[in-house]
Amino acid sequence: MSNKPMPLATPISAPFWNGLKEGRVQLQQCNSCQQWTFYPRRHCSHCLSHDLSWKEVSGAGTLYTFTVARIPTLPEFAGAEPQILAVVELEQGVRMNTTLVGLAPDDIRVGMAVKPVRARVSEDGTVLLRYTGADVDLVERDEVPKAPPAPAADAGPARTRIDVKDIDALKALVSDQFSDWSNQILVDQALIDDFARLSGDDYWIHTDPERARKEGPFGGTIAHGALVQVLMSRMQVPLSFEVTGFTNMVNYGSERLRFPSPVPAGSLLHSRVRVKSVEVLPRGTQMIMEFNIHVVGQDRPAVINDLVILYM
Template sequence: MDWNKPLPQPTTISQPFWDGLKAHQVRLQQCADCNHWIFFPRAHCPRCASASLAWHEVSGAATLYTYTVARIPTLPEFADEMPQILAVVEFDQGPHMNTTLVGIDEAALKVGMRLRPVFDDRPGSVTLLRYTSLDSDQAGVIEATTAAPAIAEPAPSAPRRQVACKDLDAMRTLVSQDFSGWSNEFVVTQALIDQFAELTGDDYWIHTDPEKARAQSPFGTTIAHGALVQVLVSRLTLPLDFEVTGFNNMVNYGSDRLRFASPVPSGSRIHARYRIKAVEQVKSGVQMTMEINIHVVGDPRPAVVNDLVVLYM
């Protein structure tokens, strides 16, 4: 699977730090003149301005300085990681660093708690430095994977309620302000986006050029076409708890409303839920409006809102 989250871009000055993480080591700079430990990587000591800086391997042991729990993603790409525990940790040598805590229950968080490093290998050539508590079961290395994530399938459902389309009162009992549970999940890969672009002729770079999108797009990555995400509802099994019966023909009559409310970055997992918005008698039969919301997994904002109209005749 293409990695859809932004990753650090090492510089000449910071490269030894990232090389250390790739080797599952924590490396910090120290000034040879005043012995001051330094992070973030620099060309001169911030204490005495000396350029005599050397890299040293350290244990990485640290203390939790402060933290916050983020429940709304700062970028759509991080929707599948919510909630995130964003933290500032203090190395035993003194410098502070921004990081993410993993393998810790929120209830156990406490400023001053002791932490150990976790090396998070990302697909490609970058390893990130996370932290966890000393007594956590979290592995010290999170291995990179290029396999698609496991796709959650809906749980077996109870027998559906039978509702006769000609019984208007019974049909109207389906109308609700509440949404259903979630469908199964589906991965929107770059390859799928490229296939849709070739089929439709919509090959605008924000969909098909990952390198340019990474540099110029406000999303930091390519995104799926809204029309593609809409039609992918056919790959999502909505957990319908009813079955309409007694009709001779059922027609997809179109949409009363169709909105592409938020982007779907390449590599995202999507799922959907629904509610019956309206049921009414029309000249040719009974018309039902089903509001379908497609979301990136973990994002409270829908990516697609579709008021689908179904006509039972």
């Protein structure tokens, strides 16, 4: 499940959404004046007649206008691709708000020919209508959030081995620069529900999608902060170094733990890390590593965890 806003079919609009599920684009045509109407209404937008019929159309048209949202219009729309909002003028003369896919922003031109793309966006079969260039080989696409494949055990660059006694080399790792991103982890409603049962925290903002959509501040359910923190262990951050020569390594805790932004159900997470400090203590060598976990596409972290590692 995702917190992206989804259409709610009404008795008036249901034929449009059901048609998309079945692979058809349908518009209303007035039987009195033969004009086309969109969005779905009870009456003709031209002569106000209530005598309307649903007719299948190709969905083809031209690009009337567009804009590239460099900052997502909602956090739920953040992703690897830029959000390209558009208005398409169909062959029947009606205009439709949509999203462009399969196109680089530099290749988009007002007036270009475009065609519909059926985008499956949820497991219940809900389909949204996207658009792409008329010459692009794209008809359908699956946008249901899925967990990416786990990286291979030997994936990632070779690491520099640093002996725990080489304090100067360890301190040289301290930096304001973060590592590259880890692999991505899907946080769906099923995982949130499993954690709620395990932890006993079944508060409705996490476990009741319908109530969270209507009453919650985030438009749907969100993951527990503790769940997101725990998932850090499943994110393989590509570190450039490996500490060697110690007898024991202990996860000593967190010097600082913060949850700056929510993680909506259906989000993909990834993380990165930097070495914040290295200190020699009587009980061993302490390294503090700042882990930042982000929803993919968002600049603001969901979790900041200054993890304390003790090498003995």
